[in-house]
Amino acid sequence: MKEYIKIVTKEGPVESTIDVGNLINKRVVSLKGFVVGRVKKVKINTKLFLEGIVVSRGIFRKKLYLGSSYFGKLSEEAIILSVDPFLLYNGMKVLTNEGEIMGKVKDITRKTNTNDIEELVVKARFRKRFNVNAEFIKSIGSSIILKSNYSAPKKYFWQRS
Amino acid sequence: MPPKSISGKDLNEAVTSDDILGKDVIDLDGKFIGVTEKVFIHPNSLDFIGIEVDKGFLRKELSIGKDYIERIAKNAVFLNVRVAFEIRGMDVFSSLGEKIGKVYDVELVGNKNEIKLIHVKTEGKELVVPKGFVDRIGHGVFLNIRKNELEIYNESEKTTSQKTEK
Numbered sequence: 124m125k126e127y128i129k130i131v132t133k134e135g136p137v138e139s140t141i142d143v144g145n146l147i148n149k150r151v152v153s154l155k156g157f158v159v160g161r162v163k164k165v166k167i168n169t170k171l172f173l174e175g176i177v178v179s180r181g182i183f184r185k186k187l188y189l190g191s192s193y194f195g196k197l198s199e200e201a202i203i204l205s206v207d208p209f210l211l212y213n214g215m216k217v218l219t220n221e222g223e224i225m226g227k228v229k230d231i232t233r234k235t236n237t238n239d240i241e242e243l244v245v246k247a248r249f250r251k252r253f254n255v256n257a258e259f260i261k262s263i264g265s266s267i268i269l270k271s272n273y274s275a276p277k278k279y280f281w282q283r284s
Numbered sequence: 285m286p287p288k289s290i291s292g293k294d295l296n297e298a299v300t301s302d303d304i305l306g307k308d309v310i311d312l313d314g315k316f317i318g319v320t321e322k323v324f325i326h327p328n329s330l331d332f333i334g335i336e337v338d339k340g341f342l343r344k345e346l347s348i349g350k351d352y353i354e355r356i357a358k359n360a361v362f363l364n365v366r367v368a369f370e371i372r373g374m375d376v377f378s379s380l381g382e383k384i385g386k387v388y389d390v391e392l393v394g395n396k397n398e399i400k401l402i403h404v405k406t407e408g409k410e411l412v413v414p415k416g417f418v419d420r421i422g423h424g425v426f427l428n429i430r431k432n433e434l435e436i437y438n439e440s441e442k443t444t445s446q447k448t449e450k
Contacts, residue, residue, distance in 0.1 A: 222357045
């Protein structure tokens, strides 16, 4: 650790800070251990507080801006989030409480720009797209399991909604 | 016409082997494990002991005890655990989020679904992670120690085992 001539008042020790420059290109890992991407930019506000990060997810994918309230742990090696970003649920299988495969997540509606899911848009072969309200989600892991009180619409592609 | 019965019990609520065989097996995390291939019944007590799961072409079958089964639903068998073997291939991260490597083998406590050791392959080396160092498991395995601490632990374990051999 470098020695500095310190000019501080009530700030914490420099040893317990993180060099923001070192965060660039570091991994962003979700709560469950999914690598979301790499840090491209670190954003601070005019009051000098860390507001969020811009995450690159690959060449053809849109960049992600993650607010600091979703940070779990910050180190010079990686940023571990306190959530799994909703984007990770895209393409996940959706199962009923009885284990029937309803389809796959095609789209996600959120409450404003937060990570809180409002509705899932599910699509399966021979079934029209349908929405599943977040209140019917029992668990989200490798797939999404719905609660027993959810009754799936039995619509087929030849039927009109 | 209902079938004749001499069971002395109401079998309407019971499930049959036909209801179990061929069904998807889904773990606590919602992960598809395989398809039920066999149902095990104890020869003396006649109790249901567990199931055997076919995990697919060229993959070994997995037997699962009934204590790990949460319920048998209409379309699937749900487990109340995550199958420990399924962490193979997962990324391993240190407490700081450094990527340590990938899980390539898992040692369990007896025949239980309890992890004893995790073998991790990292940059040509092999590191052993005891259960105590595992913080949580999701899409990846998070440890509660740093990468260098794990390496120091492995080095010291190596020297201890070499000394005991001598």
